[in-house]
Amino acid sequence: MIITTLEAVPGKQIEIHYGVVTGSTVRAKNAGRDFMAGLKNIFGGELKGYTQLLEESRQEAMRRMVEQAQKSGANAIVNVRLATSSVAAGAAEVFAYGTAVKVI
Amino acid sequence: MIDLIIIFGFLFIAYITGSIAEKNHFKRIRAREAALINQPYVVDQFKTMDLSKAQRTEFVHGSCVIAADRFKMFLGGVLSIFGGRISAFESLTDRARREAIIRMREQAIGADMVVCTRIQFSKIGKTQVESIAYGTAIYLNSFDESVVTNSNEQIPAYTF
Numbered sequence: 001m002i003i004t005t006l007e008a009v010p011g012k013q014i015e016i017h018y019g020v021v022t023g024s025t026v027r028a029k030n031a032g033r034d035f036m037a038g039l040k041n042i043f044g045g046e047l048k049g050y051t052q053l054l055e056e057s058r059q060e061a062m063r064r065m066v067e068q069a070q071k072s073g074a075n076a077i078v079n080v081r082l083a084t085s086s087v088a089a090g091a092a093e094v095f096a097y098g099t100a101v102k103v104i
Numbered sequence: 105m106i107d108l109i110i111i112f113g114f115l116f117i118a119y120i121t122g123s124i125a126e127k128n129h130f131k132r133i134r135a136r137e138a139a140l141i142n143q144p145y146v147v148d149q150f151k152t153m154d155l156s157k158a159q160r161t162e163f164v165h166g167s168c169v170i171a172a173d174r175f176k177m178f179l180g181g182v183l184s185i186f187g188g189r190i191s192a193f194e195s196l197t198d199r200a201r202r203e204a205i206i207r208m209r210e211q212a213i214g215a216d217m218v219v220c221t222r223i224q225f226s227k228i229g230k231t232q233v234e235s236i237a238y239g240t241a242i243y244l245n246s247f248d249e250s251v252v253t254n255s256n257e258q259i260p261a262y263t264f
Binding site (some may be wrong): 002003004007009010011037042043044046051055056080081082090092 | 114116122126129140142155156157158159161164165167168169170171173174176219220221222225226227228229232234236239240242257261
């Protein structure tokens with residue numbers, strides 16, 4: 001599976017176009033991470049726990065997107081975009097979307 | 105009165121730790137940016153360039169979550185009454201963004217360039233900001249591929 005943010009795959013031709021594929025996941029922070037983050041909130045600095053959490057959820061979202069593309073028979077996803085939004089106080093949604101295509 | 109002293113003492117400690125963390129972070133960011141100086145990253149789509157010879161493309165991304173310290177929040181709150189430039193938050197967003205971009209580019213070490221970079225910013229929680237940078241790493245020469253991957257895998261980072 002070729003994943004790219006470009007409009008096409010360089011050096012290859014798009015043959016079939018399958019439309020938009022999406023993947024998303026909502027994750028909450030756990031209490032331990034929340035405690036450490038609470039301390040960091042006071043003194044400042046990078047929240048490594050949250051960075052890692054969002055990184056994991058991003059991989060999960062992308063995996064779901066890829067699964068959806070594979071189901072339709074695509075071998076590449078072009079124009080991939082990522083987005084994050086906070087849905088509730090302790091939870092964040094990570095969203096990935098792109099266009100599934102078949103390239104040769 | 106004692107309450108007031110405690111609050112200001114607290115803010116002072118937050119100011120000290122926050123500014124030390126920020127100073128060290130900026131130092132690290134500058135050093136890492138200097139190390140990556142030979143690898144260009146651009147926002148363009150490849151329409152403007154000839155990338156038809158690209159051997160391999162790879163999705164790369166980096167992210168960073170940074171929290172403002174309490175002093176910054178306090179200062180930001182006070183400054184936003186008057187409006188104008190709030191330098192306390194400028195440095196925060198700058199740090200998060202540059203860190204995310206560096207992480208993305210470090211994932212693409214060995215690539216000739218990173219194209220179609222997108223940078224996103226979102227607020228998670230009250231004082232935490234997250235920045236994501238993502239793009240497509242382009243490997244122009246097949247020579248690079250053998251050096252970087254050392255395996256039969258075509259796309260190492262995001263093969264599902």
